[in-house]
Amino acid sequence: MTDADWQARLDALWARLDAMGREEFVAAMKELAAERGPDDPVALFEIGGAHDSTGFTEQAVGYYERAIAAGLDGVRRRRVVIQMASSLRETGHPERALAMLGVERANGSDAYDDALAMCEALTLAKLGREREGLSVALVALAPHLPRYQRSTVNYARGLIGREPL
Incomplete structure:
Protein backbone atom coordinates (compact mmCIF):
# COMPACT_ATOMS: atom_id res chain seq x y z
CA MET A 1 0.00 0.00 0.00
CA THR A 2 1.37 3.40 -0.94
CA ASP A 3 0.44 6.68 0.70
CA ALA A 4 -1.27 7.68 -2.55
CA ASP A 5 -3.39 4.51 -2.52
CA TRP A 6 -4.37 5.07 1.09
CA GLN A 7 -5.17 8.73 0.40
CA ALA A 8 -7.36 7.74 -2.57
CA ARG A 9 -9.32 5.35 -0.37
CA LEU A 10 -9.57 8.02 2.32
CA ASP A 11 -10.91 10.52 -0.22
CA ALA A 12 -13.43 7.95 -1.44
CA LEU A 13 -14.59 7.31 2.13
CA TRP A 14 -15.04 11.04 2.81
CA ALA A 15 -17.03 11.31 -0.43
CA ARG A 16 -19.48 8.74 0.97
CA LEU A 17 -19.97 10.53 4.32
CA ASP A 18 -23.51 11.74 3.62
CA ALA A 19 -24.60 8.34 2.32
CA MET A 20 -23.48 6.48 5.44
CA GLY A 21 -24.80 6.35 8.98
CA ARG A 22 -22.80 8.10 11.67
CA GLU A 23 -21.54 4.99 13.42
CA GLU A 24 -20.94 3.24 10.11
CA PHE A 25 -18.76 6.09 8.86
CA VAL A 26 -16.70 6.28 12.06
CA ALA A 27 -16.21 2.51 12.03
CA ALA A 28 -15.09 2.58 8.40
CA MET A 29 -12.65 5.41 9.17
CA LYS A 30 -11.22 3.52 12.14
CA GLU A 31 -10.75 0.46 9.95
CA LEU A 32 -8.97 2.44 7.25
CA ALA A 33 -6.85 4.33 9.80
CA ALA A 34 -5.79 1.07 11.46
CA GLU A 35 -3.75 0.32 8.35
CA ARG A 36 -1.42 3.16 9.35
CA GLY A 37 -1.03 2.05 12.96
CA PRO A 38 -2.47 3.19 16.29
CA ASP A 39 -0.10 6.14 16.80
CA ASP A 40 0.03 7.47 13.24
CA PRO A 41 -0.72 11.22 13.37
CA VAL A 42 -2.57 11.28 10.04
CA ALA A 43 -4.74 8.33 11.06
CA LEU A 44 -5.55 9.98 14.40
CA PHE A 45 -6.42 13.23 12.66
CA GLU A 46 -8.75 11.49 10.21
CA ILE A 47 -10.49 9.53 13.00
CA GLY A 48 -10.95 12.81 14.86
CA GLY A 49 -12.40 14.38 11.74
CA ALA A 50 -14.75 11.45 11.28
CA HIS A 51 -16.02 11.87 14.83
CA ASP A 52 -16.35 15.61 14.38
CA SER A 53 -18.20 15.37 11.06
CA THR A 54 -20.72 12.91 12.46
CA GLY A 55 -21.60 14.82 15.61
CA PHE A 56 -19.29 13.04 18.05
CA THR A 57 -17.52 16.32 18.71
CA GLU A 58 -16.26 15.65 22.24
CA GLN A 59 -14.58 12.41 21.15
CA ALA A 60 -12.94 14.23 18.24
CA VAL A 61 -10.92 16.48 20.57
CA GLY A 62 -9.05 13.54 22.07
CA TYR A 63 -8.03 12.25 18.64
CA TYR A 64 -6.95 15.73 17.58
CA GLU A 65 -4.81 16.11 20.69
CA ARG A 66 -3.22 12.72 20.06
CA ALA A 67 -2.54 13.63 16.41
CA ILE A 68 -0.74 16.81 17.47
CA ALA A 69 1.25 14.95 20.13
CA ALA A 70 2.20 12.30 17.54
CA GLY A 71 3.74 14.98 15.32
CA LEU A 72 1.08 15.85 12.76
CA ASP A 73 2.60 18.28 10.29
CA GLY A 74 1.99 20.01 7.00
CA VAL A 75 -1.44 21.20 5.96
CA ARG A 76 -3.13 18.71 8.25
Whole structure:
Protein backbone atom coordinates (compact mmCIF):
# COMPACT_ATOMS: atom_id res chain seq x y z
CA MET A 1 0.00 0.00 0.00
CA THR A 2 1.37 3.40 -0.94
CA ASP A 3 0.44 6.68 0.70
CA ALA A 4 -1.27 7.68 -2.55
CA ASP A 5 -3.39 4.51 -2.52
CA TRP A 6 -4.37 5.07 1.09
CA GLN A 7 -5.17 8.73 0.40
CA ALA A 8 -7.36 7.74 -2.57
CA ARG A 9 -9.32 5.35 -0.37
CA LEU A 10 -9.57 8.02 2.32
CA ASP A 11 -10.91 10.52 -0.22
CA ALA A 12 -13.43 7.95 -1.44
CA LEU A 13 -14.59 7.31 2.13
CA TRP A 14 -15.04 11.04 2.81
CA ALA A 15 -17.03 11.31 -0.43
CA ARG A 16 -19.48 8.74 0.97
CA LEU A 17 -19.97 10.53 4.32
CA ASP A 18 -23.51 11.74 3.62
CA ALA A 19 -24.60 8.34 2.32
CA MET A 20 -23.48 6.48 5.44
CA GLY A 21 -24.80 6.35 8.98
CA ARG A 22 -22.80 8.10 11.67
CA GLU A 23 -21.54 4.99 13.42
CA GLU A 24 -20.94 3.24 10.11
CA PHE A 25 -18.76 6.09 8.86
CA VAL A 26 -16.70 6.28 12.06
CA ALA A 27 -16.21 2.51 12.03
CA ALA A 28 -15.09 2.58 8.40
CA MET A 29 -12.65 5.41 9.17
CA LYS A 30 -11.22 3.52 12.14
CA GLU A 31 -10.75 0.46 9.95
CA LEU A 32 -8.97 2.44 7.25
CA ALA A 33 -6.85 4.33 9.80
CA ALA A 34 -5.79 1.07 11.46
CA GLU A 35 -3.75 0.32 8.35
CA ARG A 36 -1.42 3.16 9.35
CA GLY A 37 -1.03 2.05 12.96
CA PRO A 38 -2.47 3.19 16.29
CA ASP A 39 -0.10 6.14 16.80
CA ASP A 40 0.03 7.47 13.24
CA PRO A 41 -0.72 11.22 13.37
CA VAL A 42 -2.57 11.28 10.04
CA ALA A 43 -4.74 8.33 11.06
CA LEU A 44 -5.55 9.98 14.40
CA PHE A 45 -6.42 13.23 12.66
CA GLU A 46 -8.75 11.49 10.21
CA ILE A 47 -10.49 9.53 13.00
CA GLY A 48 -10.95 12.81 14.86
CA GLY A 49 -12.40 14.38 11.74
CA ALA A 50 -14.75 11.45 11.28
CA HIS A 51 -16.02 11.87 14.83
CA ASP A 52 -16.35 15.61 14.38
CA SER A 53 -18.20 15.37 11.06
CA THR A 54 -20.72 12.91 12.46
CA GLY A 55 -21.60 14.82 15.61
CA PHE A 56 -19.29 13.04 18.05
CA THR A 57 -17.52 16.32 18.71
CA GLU A 58 -16.26 15.65 22.24
CA GLN A 59 -14.58 12.41 21.15
CA ALA A 60 -12.94 14.23 18.24
CA VAL A 61 -10.92 16.48 20.57
CA GLY A 62 -9.05 13.54 22.07
CA TYR A 63 -8.03 12.25 18.64
CA TYR A 64 -6.95 15.73 17.58
CA GLU A 65 -4.81 16.11 20.69
CA ARG A 66 -3.22 12.72 20.06
CA ALA A 67 -2.54 13.63 16.41
CA ILE A 68 -0.74 16.81 17.47
CA ALA A 69 1.25 14.95 20.13
CA ALA A 70 2.20 12.30 17.54
CA GLY A 71 3.74 14.98 15.32
CA LEU A 72 1.08 15.85 12.76
CA ASP A 73 2.60 18.28 10.29
CA GLY A 74 1.99 20.01 7.00
CA VAL A 75 -1.44 21.20 5.96
CA ARG A 76 -3.13 18.71 8.25
CA ARG A 77 -1.42 20.40 11.21
CA ARG A 78 -3.14 23.68 10.34
CA ARG A 79 -6.42 21.89 9.74
CA VAL A 80 -6.28 20.06 13.07
CA VAL A 81 -5.99 23.35 14.94
CA ILE A 82 -9.00 24.78 13.10
CA GLN A 83 -11.07 21.65 13.61
CA MET A 84 -10.06 21.20 17.25
CA ALA A 85 -10.74 24.87 18.03
CA SER A 86 -14.18 24.50 16.46
CA SER A 87 -14.85 21.40 18.54
CA LEU A 88 -13.64 23.09 21.71
CA ARG A 89 -15.84 26.10 20.99
CA GLU A 90 -18.90 23.89 20.59
CA THR A 91 -18.19 21.77 23.68
CA GLY A 92 -17.90 24.66 26.12
CA HIS A 93 -14.24 25.63 25.86
CA PRO A 94 -14.22 28.74 23.67
CA GLU A 95 -11.41 30.42 25.63
CA ARG A 96 -9.08 27.51 24.93
CA ALA A 97 -10.17 27.56 21.28
CA LEU A 98 -9.42 31.27 20.93
CA ALA A 99 -5.98 30.83 22.47
CA MET A 100 -5.17 27.99 20.05
CA LEU A 101 -6.28 30.08 17.08
CA GLY A 102 -4.10 32.98 18.18
CA VAL A 103 -1.05 30.75 18.38
CA GLU A 104 -1.82 29.27 14.99
CA ARG A 105 -2.29 32.67 13.38
CA ALA A 106 1.20 33.61 14.60
CA ASN A 107 2.61 30.53 12.81
CA GLY A 108 2.28 32.19 9.42
CA SER A 109 -0.04 32.41 6.49
CA ASP A 110 -1.38 29.81 4.08
CA ALA A 111 -4.47 28.78 2.14
CA TYR A 112 -6.32 28.12 5.41
CA ASP A 113 -6.13 31.71 6.69
CA ASP A 114 -9.79 32.35 5.86
CA ALA A 115 -10.88 29.15 7.59
CA LEU A 116 -8.85 30.20 10.62
CA ALA A 117 -10.57 33.61 10.55
CA MET A 118 -13.99 31.98 10.24
CA CYS A 119 -13.31 29.83 13.29
CA GLU A 120 -11.95 32.81 15.21
CA ALA A 121 -15.00 34.93 14.33
CA LEU A 122 -17.40 32.22 15.51
CA THR A 123 -15.40 31.70 18.68
CA LEU A 124 -15.44 35.41 19.48
CA ALA A 125 -19.22 35.40 18.95
CA LYS A 126 -19.56 32.41 21.28
CA LEU A 127 -17.67 34.44 23.89
CA GLY A 128 -20.10 37.35 23.47
CA ARG A 129 -17.59 39.41 21.52
CA GLU A 130 -19.64 39.68 18.34
CA ARG A 131 -18.17 43.01 17.17
CA GLU A 132 -14.67 41.55 17.29
CA GLY A 133 -15.89 38.46 15.48
CA LEU A 134 -17.53 40.53 12.77
CA SER A 135 -14.32 42.55 12.41
CA VAL A 136 -12.26 39.39 11.92
CA ALA A 137 -14.75 38.08 9.35
CA LEU A 138 -14.80 41.35 7.40
CA VAL A 139 -11.01 41.59 7.29
CA ALA A 140 -10.89 38.02 5.95
CA LEU A 141 -13.59 38.83 3.37
CA ALA A 142 -12.02 42.07 2.13
CA PRO A 143 -9.38 40.57 -0.22
CA HIS A 144 -12.10 38.62 -2.03
CA LEU A 145 -14.17 41.68 -2.91
CA PRO A 146 -13.92 43.14 -6.43
CA ARG A 147 -13.76 46.64 -4.88
CA TYR A 148 -14.02 48.31 -1.48
CA GLN A 149 -11.25 46.27 0.13
CA ARG A 150 -9.69 49.24 1.94
CA SER A 151 -13.08 50.58 3.06
CA THR A 152 -14.13 47.17 4.35
CA VAL A 153 -10.94 46.80 6.40
CA ASN A 154 -11.36 50.32 7.78
CA TYR A 155 -14.98 49.66 8.76
CA ALA A 156 -13.89 46.41 10.38
CA ARG A 157 -11.19 48.22 12.33
CA GLY A 158 -13.75 50.83 13.41
CA LEU A 159 -15.97 48.13 14.88
CA ILE A 160 -13.31 47.42 17.47
CA GLY A 161 -12.13 50.99 18.02
CA ARG A 162 -9.04 50.90 15.84
CA GLU A 163 -7.92 53.74 13.63
CA PRO A 164 -8.43 53.41 9.87
CA LEU A 165 -5.48 52.48 7.68
